[in-house]
Amino acid sequence: MRQNRGVSTLKWLDEVTMQSSRQLTRRTSRRHLLTRLGILLVGGSSLPLLPVARATGNAGGYPGVAAQSTGNPADPGDPTDCNYWRYCAIDGYLCSCCGGTQNSCPPGTEMSPLTWIGTCRNPADGIHYIISYNDCCGKTSCGRCLCNRNEGDKPLYRAQSNNDTNWCLGTQSSVYTCSTAVILGVASGQENE
Secondary structure, eight states, X not given: OHHHHHHHHHHHHHHHHHHHHHHHHHHOXXXXXXXXXXXXXXXXXXXXXXXXXXXXXXXXXOTTOOOOOOSOTTSOSOXXXXXXXXXXXXXXXXXXXXXXXXXXXXXXXXXXXXXXXXXXXXXXXXXXXXXXXXXXXXXXXXXXXXXEOOTTOOOTTSGGGOSSSOOOOSSSOOOEEEEOOEEEEEOTTOTTO
């Protein structure tokens, strides 16, 4: 009995498969089938080319940018996050998201000798530091991690303290790429605190 039931199930499956394949061949041509198969193969192979945000776990940062650390307890924070303590007066794309670091330019760019200056408080020691915001110039804007914090920003007539100026002057190219935040020293009156 069991053997007959298994044979009848196989016959039924064989009949259904044969009928459905005959109906498919009546409705479609070989050329149509090959066209659909080609579209499926080409479309499937191009799937890995689609843009995907690959970074994970960057709580307050930017999509597609992995969190970083300076590795120095006296310099706490994530240099790819706009809330990093050195960025209190920055305006631009963060070089730490563009192939550089918080104090160095990405390869192929040049640091502008002209800067704007800010004073930021380091949460690790409570001391205010003088920060030089240098623009890196020479390539098109990287377009990642835009940060616009205006603490201490002065009007344009006080250019050394204004962050809205294109500071790519004195470099080979005046094309802006990104901005750095270099510590120059301790702000006056902060040495003994």
